[in-house]
Amino acid sequence: MTRYDPKAVEPRHRARWEAADTFRADSASGKPKYYVLEMFPYPSGAIHMGHARNYVMGDVVSRYKRAQGFEVLHPMGWDAFGMPAENAAMERGVHPADWTWSNIAAMRDQLKLLGLSIDWSRELATCDPAYYGRQQALFLKLFERGLAYRKESLVNWDPVDNTVLANEQVIDGRGWRSGAMVEKRKLTQWFLRITHYADDLLEGLKTLDRWPDKVRLMQENWIGRSLGARLTWRWAGEAPAGFEDGLEVYTTRPDTLSGASFLGLAPDHPVAELLAKDDPELAAFLTECRKGGASQAEIEQAEKIGRDTGLRVQHPFDADRAVPVWIANFILSDYGTGAIFGCPAHDQRDLDFARKYGLPVPPVVLPPGADPATFEVGTEAYVGPGVIFNSDFLDGLEVEPAKAAAIARLEAQGQGEGATVYRLRDWGVSRQRYWGCPIPIIHCEACGPVGVPHDQLPVELPRDVTFDQPGNPLERHPTWKHTACPQCGGQARRETDTLDTFVDSSWYFARFADPHADAPINGAAADFWLPVDQYIGGVEHAVLHLLYARFITRALADQGLMKVREPFAGLFTQGMVVHETYFEGRDESGKPRWVEPADVRIETVDGKRSATRVSTGAALSIGDIEKMSKSKKNVVAPQEIVDAYGVDAGRLFVLSDSPPERDVQWTPGGIEGASRFVQRAWTEFDSFAPGAPADPERDIVLRRETHKTIKAVTEGVEGFRFNSAIARLYAFLPILRQHAGAGGEARLEALSAFARLIAPFVPHLAEEAWTRLGQPGMVVDAPWPSFDPALAADELITLPVQVNGKRRAEIQVPPGLDPAEVETRVLADAEVRSKLEGLTIRKVVVVKDRIVNLVAG
């Protein structure tokens, strides 16, 4: 009997897999394909527990599907562009490329240590010209199709990172990476026309039945389709120059048109800007409006302010009625038409505004039961159902029919039509950064923006750049941006913006199909491998990466580059690895002085936990359980765990203690428990001996348990309930031990099934066990064990017998026994009869193989 030494065993089996090139995916194998992908990591320099959990989950799926007979594609790459590399350059003077590539090398080694079943021959990095050059080719295709375009717009400007951010990257008014308050700036930027696919992206969600509802709902809300009407208000009196046709507004409540008391324009509305040209006071007001506009929290608190422009428009249903046109800070310029009609009685914002400026509040929807003669709106707008009144031809209609009637009238008058509007905005992809994919465009005075010719791709980043001052190093580079126009040959300027790194991650899954192909995407390979059958990553990308990738996939499919329109058939969003925090008092500013877990000893006395600092003996406070982060020092590095317990124990623990979609709390006790399992499992394998002769009568018990375990573990892995699957594996150990005396054949059946069942979770141990059991080849190539349904069922099952819903007795019956027969046996049972004394049975409920309930009184 030898103690299992993971440090000696694990590298040996990794070497065997590597030598056999076990995980190379081969599209010609003839097997059905299965593509498993985890969101690729940013190469920060070190693998943390969150990475480990993510990749181990993917690995479980990958190994399980291999065993099920699938040809599995499970690749790895690096999302390698981005700010941290530039920060490192600024702080430490190291070149972003060197920093990134050395991080990749370090992280690759750390990942390999985890024993992941990855096809490393497909590794790619987005910062490799071989990758981003092809991305430039894809960008040019989008440019040719009008899906990439330039426009001047107000953008989210991150003053710390000195760059533009997409709407999706602004969280609570702050940059998603820097945390700085975002400002509004007007810049000319590149956009990708994601709105072209708004409806398709929304409809496509319905087909993603293996995505979490939560993510689908988040995308649905983000796309934000709303149905309403667009209508034009004609001028009453003089029209501003260039806007003679009138003012167009968007509304979802055309039924309340008669309740309009003003028109509102966004401060950036062209009419507002036109008027401001000759009106310094108005110009000052517009500036005032923009000022508060940065933070969402501020917006919420912000006072509604407005100004009457003096312009008047005619009500579309009553030309004699003149309605004033205001400019108001709460109207968004980039939603709908940037103009609204205000109906204060039935919209809270409009009501707040009307009350402040003394505008009328005519009600037009009468709540059920209200008196039309006296109904008034006070400080709360009425937004519920009701009957339209005070509205001429709409009077008496319910809200929905009234909307239809109003739209019909507008259409008849040629003043409007039903319209669908989306909350989704086009994706701004220009970044004023160095460490990203250069946008392959040349700006020519004469020809405008011209795509870089294909034979000049990739447009490579120049290496000789400086990071000693803020701003874009590409812009400062002495020569790089100067070039000739590909069309006229004249002097021209290279685009110095680079692409948002989310573009890089919007097609990498397709590149993995053939990462060495000359074309950006090898169509045949992509058609074979895509879609990704199981994608795994954090829920934080629900509306960023996952929406962009769906968009780009559609755009590329429409250019004929591949067939699938949905890149990820199955999505799983995994939880984080969290850890308790510890601190020793607080500093002057009130911040806790964090202490790393390695320096903490926990004691439990009378149920109360207390923490002590090992190095100093100081008493510590126990803080919240939070995501592992360097700032709170509650980090446990995978490397430490591998050194102390081996890879398998670590893999097992991150999956065992919580459902995969939920956070898992790292605890010293938990990893100890996982490690104990590895040791005890090995003891069972290692004690295997040909053993006793078969005795069907005796061996059947172990065989039944074996098949029940196969069934339960299979269902657990299949349903992404890894924690439950592992619990069943834990529970199988004592069974193996109790049946040590079983016949050699039954025991080998049990142990060989056990080795294959644990293989996805603890692959190294499984290989060692496989060898110890004398099985041929490697367990990684062995088929998944199947179970015999007859054996997986119990020979006798215990049915609880309830009286009036309370458990009073139990009875043993063979499974599948006819309910009538169960009833007869239950009623004949002595114990049952004693519980029924003095009662009359009114009803007997027998649920086959489940329960008996006697209703008596």
Added chain:
RNA sequence: GCGGACGUGGCGGAAUGGUAGACGCAGCGGACUUAAAAUCCGCUUCCCCCUGGGAGUGUGGGUUCGAGUCCCACCGUCCGCACCA
């Protein structure tokens, strides 16, 4: 404000509408040991008049023979969106 998810022992968590608390951690008891560690075995929701019985899945109601699970209301926690007309 709108939308969504979730509330189960000391802790993480199990339970196709059918024996609530699997499995792990922590705790307690025992075996082995000169001793400790490691290992192994057992106990461990709470309460009581303890060979048994009662209560129990955030609170209150409802549906059902039967509810942790389904429905309604409330409380709490977390997540997303947030002046989107």
